[in-house]
Amino acid sequence: MSTGTSRPALDAPVSQLRVALFATCFNDTMWPETPKATVRLLERLGVTVEFPTEQTCCGQMLTNTGYGRDALPLVRRFVDVFGEYDAVVAPSGSCVGSVREQHPGIAEHASDGALAGRVAEVAPKVYELSEFLVDVLGVVDVGAYFPHRVTYHPTCHSLRMLRVGDxxxxxLRAVRGIDLVELPEAQECCGFGGTFAVKNADVSIAMGSDKARHVVETGAEVLVAGDNSCLAHIGGILGRQRSGVRRMHLAEILASTEEDQS
Incomplete structure (x- = not known):
């Protein structure tokens, strides 16, 4: 049983749904293989994925640093770009959390009733990848094959804001060939926190070092998470330590097949 809050079910068959990929600006700029893997995975499961090229940042960086009013144009753009779709899927708990939890407040504080109404309509249709797979498609075994020792870090926004649960x-447990090992102190924050890592560098590095130490303790070859921002932070520390641990996004592992490993 999942411990998270279920997303609303969609009535139409998957083949009839209009599904959009929200790649996120962070992934698009730094880790484009993650949204590509998301598309490969969803298409393998029979989902036709559209990519609106007009999409841009969700505004989270502005909102998290106290500039919510400056994020207003990005909220307007988001509902304009994604409003026509039945579902929007993103490989980022952080950005999905921003859309679902922060966009309504931004529209409300702007005293824009029309925008608030559009946000209320669009935001519930935005899904983090694991939510969409389990809650909408109703699948756990996605046909993946990944014969490596893996440990999973649950990112703060996916864990505490979206409550994606297990x-x-x-x-991951349904992936063939995988050796999934538990991460000690898994629910502890990695210390990235966007601009927190810049404004509170010493604390951020200390938190990240604790997380990296626990990763190494597992003996894992690969650290996996649902947000590349956290993977960048922990992975940077692991890299400087020459630990040999790779970092991979959840989408990349779920998109892997036996042919990919040969």
Whole structure:
């Protein structure tokens, strides 16, 4: 059983749904293989994925640093770009959390009733990848094959804001060939926190070092998470320590097949 809050079910068959990929600006700029893997995975499961080229940042960086009013144009753009779709899927708990939890407040504080109404319509249709797979498609075994020792870090926004619960772990446990090992102190924050890592560098590095130490303790070859921002932070520390641990997004592991490993 998942411990998270279920997303609303969609009535139409998957083949009839209009599904959009929200790649996120962070992934698009730094880790484009993650949204590509998301598309490969969803298409393998029979989902036709559209990519609106007009999409841009969700505004989270502005909102998190106290500039919510400056994020207003990005909120307007988001509902303009994604409003026509039945579902929007993103490989980022952080950005999905921003859309679902922060966009309504931004529209409300702007005293824009029309925008607030559009946000209320669009935001519930935005899904983090594991939510969409488990809750909408109703699948846990996605046909993946990944014969490596793996440990999973649950990112703060996916864990505490979206409450995805054990959905990512259920998906990973169904991957053929995987050796999934538990991460000690898994629910502790990695210390990234966007601009927190810049403004509070010493604390951020200390938190990240604790997380990296626990990763190494597992003996894992690969650290996996649902947010590349956290993977960048922990992975940077692991890299400087020459630990040999690779970092991979959940989408990349779930998109892997036996042919990919040969």
């Amino acid at each position: 959905r990512p772990l259920r998906l």
